[in-house]
Amino acid sequence: MDSLPHKNNPVKLEVSDVAVRYDGRTVLSGVTFDVHEHEIFGIIGPANSGKTSFLKTVNRMDIFNPAMSFTGRIRFNGKDIRKWRNVYSLRKRIGVVFPLPVGLPLTVYENVALAPRLAGVTRRVELDIIVERCLARAALWDEVKDRLDSLGSLLSGGQQQRLTIARALSQDPEMLMLDEFSIAVDPVTTMRIEDVLKELKKEMSIILVTNLVQQARRLADRTALFLNGEVVEVGLTDDLFSGLVQDQRTQDYLDGRFG
Amino acid sequence: MFDASALNIRNRKVEGLFRILFMLMTGLLILPVAIILAVLAWKGGSVVNMTFLFTNPTEGMTSGGIFPALIGTVWLVSVALLFSVPLGVAAAIYLSEYARDNWFTRIINLAIINLAGVPSIVHALFGVGAFVLFFRFGTSILAASLTLGIMTLPVVIVSTRESLQAVPMAFREACWNMGATKWQTIWKIVLPNSISGILTGIILEVSRTAGETAPVMFTGAAFFLPQLPQSIFDQTMAMSLHLFVIATQVPGVPENLPYGVAFVLIAMVLTMNSLSIAFRVYLRGRKKW
Numbered sequence: 001m002d003s004l005p006h007k008n009n010p011v012k013l014e015v016s017d018v019a020v021r022y023d024g025r026t027v028l029s030g031v032t033f034d035v036h037e038h039e040i041f042g043i044i045g046p047a048n049s050g051k052t053s054f055l056k057t058v059n060r061m062d063i064f065n066p067a068m069s070f071t072g073r074i075r076f077n078g079k080d081i082r083k084w085r086n087v088y089s090l091r092k093r094i095g096v097v098f099p100l101p102v103g104l105p106l107t108v109y110e111n112v113a114l115a116p117r118l119a120g121v122t123r124r125v126e127l128d129i130i131v132e133r134c135l136a137r138a139a140l141w142d143e144v145k146d147r148l149d150s151l152g153s154l155l156s157g158g159q160q161q162r163l164t165i166a167r168a169l170s171q172d173p174e175m176l177m178l179d180e181f182s183i184a185v186d187p188v189t190t191m192r193i194e195d196v197l198k199e200l201k202k203e204m205s206i207i208l209v210t211n212l213v214q215q216a217r218r219l220a221d222r223t224a225l226f227l228n229g230e231v232v233e234v235g236l237t238d239d240l241f242s243g244l245v246q247d248q249r250t251q252d253y254l255d256g257r258f259g
Numbered sequence: 260m261f262d263a264s265a266l267n268i269r270n271r272k273v274e275g276l277f278r279i280l281f282m283l284m285t286g287l288l289i290l291p292v293a294i295i296l297a298v299l300a301w302k303g304g305s306v307v308n309m310t311f312l313f314t315n316p317t318e319g320m321t322s323g324g325i326f327p328a329l330i331g332t333v334w335l336v337s338v339a340l341l342f343s344v345p346l347g348v349a350a351a352i353y354l355s356e357y358a359r360d361n362w363f364t365r366i367i368n369l370a371i372i373n374l375a376g377v378p379s380i381v382h383a384l385f386g387v388g389a390f391v392l393f394f395r396f397g398t399s400i401l402a403a404s405l406t407l408g409i410m411t412l413p414v415v416i417v418s419t420r421e422s423l424q425a426v427p428m429a430f431r432e433a434c435w436n437m438g439a440t441k442w443q444t445i446w447k448i449v450l451p452n453s454i455s456g457i458l459t460g461i462i463l464e465v466s467r468t469a470g471e472t473a474p475v476m477f478t479g480a481a482f483f484l485p486q487l488p489q490s491i492f493d494q495t496m497a498m499s500l501h502l503f504v505i506a507t508q509v510p511g512v513p514e515n516l517p518y519g520v521a522f523v524l525i526a527m528v529l530t531m532n533s534l535s536i537a538f539r540v541y542l543r544g545r546k547k548w
Contacts, residue, residue, distance in 0.1 A: 059436055066359045092438035102433040105452055114447065115437040164433070171437050 009036040011078075012175055012205040013058065018072035020053045026229060027053050031072070033224060033234045035175070040197065040206045042220025042237060044213055044253070049226040051209045055177045058207075059094055060087045077174070092119065095168030099180040101160035103152035104167075108135075108144050111152040111163055115171040130170055138166035139196050158189030165196065175205040182212065194219055213254055217241050225250050299525060303518030311519060315485050320505050321512050325520055330487050331400075331495035332527070335475060336468045338404035338491055339411065344461060346408075347415030354416070355423040356445055375413035379473045382410040386478040401491040403479025410474055411464040418463065422456020423449055455539040462535040466528045472499040482508075498524045 011034045019029035028050030035041045043051050060081060062068040074081045076090065084090045104111050112131045121127055135141040140162040144155070152163055161181055168176060182190040197206060197219060210216050216223045217237060224234040233240070233250040245251045310324060317323030358364040386406030396402040426449050434444040480497040482504060488495040502524060506517040
């Protein structure tokens, strides 16, 4: 029983009635929920249900994609993300991990040092500290400490995914969003990353999009089911998995009864 | 049961046939290049020596060297590159990284394609009208190089844009999600990973610029000019025009002299190309994904 008292923690992200469109085609609508601090908020659902679009919206990727737009209101730290003067500082506070590990074609060290460098950290000593700390927190330091100068893209898939987590941590985010991080990762590494997430939860909010129902069950305090562009249900993970569901479709999905 | 059926055998035969067919086609492609190089080396190689490279033409260009033309071509190519590379790369970055897909962008793209299709003689006449007369650069290296630059701009833009777009979108997104601006992303991630492709465009441009005759003929290259150009406002000789002149316009040129000039011209281009290719290989060796 690790976490019911999410309600006692302050709200990190408030989402109310958000809809996302691409070129006028609605891919997601009616999204309303809060994400609290020190909470892992799981989002499950089949492909094309709008999970990734939601993450992109939170990070204001619509600015760089003219086809994409959203309505409704999202508040981060109580502030409307549309009114965030500097979208880059918003993005720095929200780390993202993608489904397929994106090892930037830089050395392991530079992969992690990139965000601090962009933020203006230039002293090697400081960077060294950040790189070691982030790699250690992503459970990768021991494996790569002797090859920091080799290319990040030469690491194995599981190592690269932990590298992307280290990179996301290097910007010192207040919230971490993971998009199906375990797709290209072996089960052992998946477990290691899950342990990492449980640790990280003590310091930040985490939104975990996953296609693995059991992963949500293992990690998430609360879970939302996205289905065909709508949010079918948001509830305590323990409730959902003990049959306390509001919507029959949730039960069907959790039972694997969807085609 | 595992014996090859008649169909299997036929498929295998057809497969072999096509393999050989495509191989022959490729071989055919290399043949002209090989023949050109061989003929030039055979007929012109004997003419080429240090004196040929570093002295002026004499006796009404029927003997002597090609030094002014050699230097002139280096001038023309360098100034043209100084103009077209920054402009072309900047335009390509805009089109690939910033421009939205709207009618304005489409018109620009259409213009670039059309610019690439304009015959070089038309560029030459444009150069005369615009640079020689309107901007009053006169027939000069500057006018000729600008004409060459405009002519080769589409090559630089298109090849640069293609190599920028060959950088996976995921790299950009990963960078943006860290709070990087578009320019930071371009500078740190996109450009370093597309530099070898951009160089390819420049290689192509160098080859083309060095060999073009028509655009320089009216805008800045002289028939015969025994002294070297002192500035970009001077006229100059050029290898390509020199070759044209001694091959067709001057009577009594020994047969192997034009071959020698052609040989040097092609050797120049190949040298520049191999330098760029070496640089590309070096860069690519350091980048892997």
